Amino acid sequence: xxxxxxxxxxxxxxxxxxxxxxxxxxxxxxxxxxxxxxxxxxxxxxxxxxxxxxxxxxxxxxxxxxxxxxxxxxxxxxxxxxxxxxxxxxxxxxxxxxxxxxxxxxxxxxxxxxxxxxxxxxxxxxxxxxxxxxxxxxxxxxxxxxxxxxxxxxxxxxxxxxxxxxxxxxxxxxx
Amino acid sequence: xxxxxxxxxxxxxxxxxxxxxxxxxxxxxxxxxxxxxxxxxxxxxxxxxxxxxxxxxxxxxxxxxxxxxxxxxxxxxxxxxxxxxxxxxxxxxxxxxxxxxxxxxxxxxxxxxxxxxxxxxxxxxxxxxxxxxxxxxxxxxxxxxxxxxxxxxxxxxxxxxxxxxxxxxxxxxxxxxxxxxxxxxxxxxxxxxxxxxxxxxxxxxxxxxxxxxxxxxxxxxxxxxxxxxxxxxxxxxxxxxxxxxxxxxxxxxxxxxxxxxxxxxxxxxxxxxxxxxxxxxxxxxxxxxxxxxxxxxxxxxxxxxxxxxxxxxxxxxxxxxxxxxxxxxxxxxxxxxxxxxxxxxxxxxxxxxxxxxxxxxxxxxxxxxxxxxxxxxxxxxxxxxxxxxxxxxxxxxxxxxxxxxxxxxxxxxxxxxxxxxxxxxxxxxxxxxxxxxxxxxxxxxxxxxxxxxxxxxxxxxxxxxxxxxxxxxxxxxxxxxxxxxxxxxxxxxxxxxxxxxxxxxxxxxxxxxxxxxxxxxxxxxxxxxxxxxxxxxxxxxxxxxxxxxxxxxxxxxxxxxxxxxxxxxxxxxxxxxxxxxxxxxxxxxxxxxxxxxxxxxxxxxx
Numbered sequence: 001x002x003x004x005x006x007x008x009x010x011x012x013x014x015x016x017x018x019x020x021x022x023x024x025x026x027x028x029x030x031x032x033x034x035x036x037x038x039x040x041x042x043x044x045x046x047x048x049x050x051x052x053x054x055x056x057x058x059x060x061x062x063x064x065x066x067x068x069x070x071x072x073x074x075x076x077x078x079x080x081x082x083x084x085x086x087x088x089x090x091x092x093x094x095x096x097x098x099x100x101x102x103x104x105x106x107x108x109x110x111x112x113x114x115x116x117x118x119x120x121x122x123x124x125x126x127x128x129x130x131x132x133x134x135x136x137x138x139x140x141x142x143x144x145x146x147x148x149x150x151x152x153x154x155x156x157x158x159x160x161x162x163x164x165x166x167x168x169x170x171x172x173x174x175x
Numbered sequence: 176x177x178x179x180x181x182x183x184x185x186x187x188x189x190x191x192x193x194x195x196x197x198x199x200x201x202x203x204x205x206x207x208x209x210x211x212x213x214x215x216x217x218x219x220x221x222x223x224x225x226x227x228x229x230x231x232x233x234x235x236x237x238x239x240x241x242x243x244x245x246x247x248x249x250x251x252x253x254x255x256x257x258x259x260x261x262x263x264x265x266x267x268x269x270x271x272x273x274x275x276x277x278x279x280x281x282x283x284x285x286x287x288x289x290x291x292x293x294x295x296x297x298x299x300x301x302x303x304x305x306x307x308x309x310x311x312x313x314x315x316x317x318x319x320x321x322x323x324x325x326x327x328x329x330x331x332x333x334x335x336x337x338x339x340x341x342x343x344x345x346x347x348x349x350x351x352x353x354x355x356x357x358x359x360x361x362x363x364x365x366x367x368x369x370x371x372x373x374x375x376x377x378x379x380x381x382x383x384x385x386x387x388x389x390x391x392x393x394x395x396x397x398x399x400x401x402x403x404x405x406x407x408x409x410x411x412x413x414x415x416x417x418x419x420x421x422x423x424x425x426x427x428x429x430x431x432x433x434x435x436x437x438x439x440x441x442x443x444x445x446x447x448x449x450x451x452x453x454x455x456x457x458x459x460x461x462x463x464x465x466x467x468x469x470x471x472x473x474x475x476x477x478x479x480x481x482x483x484x485x486x487x488x489x490x491x492x493x494x495x496x497x498x499x500x501x502x503x504x505x506x507x508x509x510x511x512x513x514x515x516x517x518x519x520x521x522x523x524x525x526x527x528x529x530x531x532x533x534x535x536x537x538x539x540x541x542x543x544x545x546x547x548x549x550x551x552x553x554x555x556x557x558x559x560x561x562x563x564x565x566x567x568x569x570x571x572x573x574x575x576x577x578x579x580x581x582x583x584x585x586x587x588x589x590x591x592x593x594x595x596x597x598x599x600x601x602x603x604x605x606x607x608x609x610x611x612x613x614x615x616x617x618x619x620x621x622x623x624x625x626x627x628x629x630x631x632x633x634x635x636x637x638x639x640x641x642x643x644x645x646x647x648x649x650x651x652x653x654x655x656x657x658x659x660x661x662x663x664x665x666x667x668x669x670x671x672x673x674x675x676x677x678x679x680x681x682x683x684x685x686x687x688x689x690x691x692x693x694x695x696x697x698x699x700x701x702x703x704x705x706x707x708x709x710x711x712x713x714x715x716x717x718x719x720x721x722x723x724x725x726x727x728x729x730x731x732x733x734x735x736x737x738x739x740x741x742x743x744x745x746x747x748x749x750x751x752x753x754x755x756x757x758x759x760x761x762x763x764x765x766x767x768x769x770x771x772x773x774x775x776x777x778x779x780x781x
Binding site for chain 1: 310
């Protein structure tokens with residue numbers, strides 16, 4: 001897994017007009033995450049889990065999958081997440097509005113590493129083996145939750161099961 | 176499978192129309208360039224073999240094999256096939272040496288050696304390198320590999336995760352493996368190395384990741400790095416010294432690799448070497464292009480940004496820069512200059528000149544003196560509107576200010592698009608016709624610049640550039656080009672960009688493939704389509720030809736869509752937005768109807 005060598009968190013905060021309040025809320029979110037982990041009980045639904053994350057002989061850790069997003073459906077936080085998505089160069093990898101580019105589409109309802117809020121949080125925080133950087137510890141947890149809230153909106157209502165090429169209009173919503 | 180009849184008629188009609196225009200090229204023999212030569216004869220290269228990516232150091236992609244002719248090409252058929260076991264974009268070409276075919280796959284960059292002497296072509300060996308998976312998400316434009324070089328009994332190629340490897344061609348044993356690029360900084364390697372006098376010449380990808388571009392030489396025997404030259408930064412790093420003599424005055428001076436950038440921005444300035452390399456043994460010069468400057472947003476880097484988007488000549492022994500030239504100074508359209516430089520001798524103004532011919536992303540075809548870097552001729556080879564022409568007194572393009580991109584401004588309908596009039600798809604040259612055979616794109620774009628922060632290992636782009644078809648109702652064209660006069664002789668329009676390389680042969684048959692999966696054999700003299708076959712996936716590799724142990728001429732090509740233009744098909748990409756950086760759904764909305772992922776070698780013969 002990649003470790004980013006240098007990081008420009010500060011300029012991004014300036015871009016976003018981040019305040020001490022936001023930094024404080026980041027701390028709160030980090031504490032909150034720990035509490036949620038401790039109280040985990042429900043079983044998440046995984047689409048795919050990478051073999052690197054499966055440890056033979058040990059129970060799978062569900063700590064991330066069980067997390068819930070404090071900003072779920074919060075329009076203001078989602079809008080802030082959209083700005084972060086550009087500011088942290090997520091857009092240049094995953095495409096405008098997450099339509100896919102170097103990195104996979106976030107619009108097609110196909111999740112390589114799980115699509116629950118906790119799964120997406122884990123993908124951002126810990127990175128993934130095919131080049132997704134690990135942002136945990138580099139950006140505040142509450143920023144990650146804003147990104148999770150935004151990313152969650154991108155695939156809403158998108159179905160990619162069928163591509164029908166026989167009509168006059170090319171119906172394409174996915175690969 | 177002859178669907179091409181109508182298209183042949185169209186091509187013939189076009190040829191007539193072109194011929195009827197006063198002063199333009201005709202399809203008759205008089206259009207051919209007499210006396211044109213490949214710069215230097217291929218080294219240690221038997222006629223029936225293919226040892227280097229472009230077949231020879233000149234990058235001609237020309238073979239003297241002549242069994243397949245315009246008269247018998249209609250009898251071509253698929254002879255055999257081989258699955259590489261890998262999907263994704265199959266750029267590059269197989270090699271054939273000593274009755275063995277060598278194939279390099281896209282990531283994870285498996286190498287196969289196929290025994291051509293035995294029925295069914297069983298493997299001699301298979302080499303599966305360790306290759307960090309993280310590289311997959313760092314590669315800008317699919318996980319392609321453009322092939323290997325063969326020298327001194329070794330197969331030498333690059334891994335996506337930034338390593339160069341040498342494999343014993345007889346046994347498949349890894350002889351050495353050297354880390355050249357840093358994935359953590361966004362460096363991957365997709366280019367095909369060449370071997371010059373016992374040195375393996377290598378560059379990297381990562382122009383979209385804020386990488387600082389370099390080219391390096393490794394010892395073929397040990398894998399030890401012998402020299403590394405950067406393309407931006409201080410003169411000492413770029414190996415700019417007393418021998419550096421660029422042709423144009425504005426390109427001379429100390430430390431231009433710093434002074435043509437604001438502040439320290441050169442440190443993340445791109446100028447990587449991901450394209451094809453050439454070498455002139457007489458001048459002992461290596462020729463390479465450099466990529467776009469980083470980021471795309473030009474407002475963050477006022478200045479010429481030397482030596483990004485440049486053609487550079489270097490001493491093969493030392494890496495010293497001898498001359499450099501920027502087709503697109505201060506590139507604000509992502510017009511890399513990485514496209515191949517083809518080394519030929521041409522009659523220019525009545526005298527034979529040692530030239531290089533370069534079909535730039537920016538849409539101009541350059542015929543240059545390869546000893547001095549002087550631009551002898553620069554003419555558009557595709558529809559374009561960003562520039563009205565190249566001033567031969569300075570070598571600089573005259574920019575149409577209406578098409579200059581800027582931060583916060585959405586400039587519409589710039590042609591060509593950031594994919595360029597041509598991209599990685601290598602052209603070929605035939606000394607028999609004196610013409611270049613060039614796969615081209617006909618795309619335009621809108622471009623909106625945006626401020627971007629450098630974060631190591633993430634893209635450093637700062638721009639949205641949705642693409643669309645160019646004027647004329649076609650999106651690609653395979654053309655024959657006269658580099659002496661700077662004119663198109665004939666062209667075959669295609670519904671999609673022509674992302675495959677070209678192959679020219681002494682039989683006067685030229686080969687190329689299409690994004691929707693047709694392998695085509697055409698008459699080198701007039702572009703008449705002689706044969707076509709629909710392979711299993713879109714073609715983004717380059718056809719090559721060889722003589723089998725049975726004495727027959729074969730033509731081999733990969734079917735496996737991908738690379739930048741096939742990313743929509745090859746990658747995990749949704750396609751319903753009109754404004755994506757890498758959007759293909761709106762650029763090529765129909766492509767998925769005609770092809771899907773693949774990874775197959777197709778071999779043709781009479």
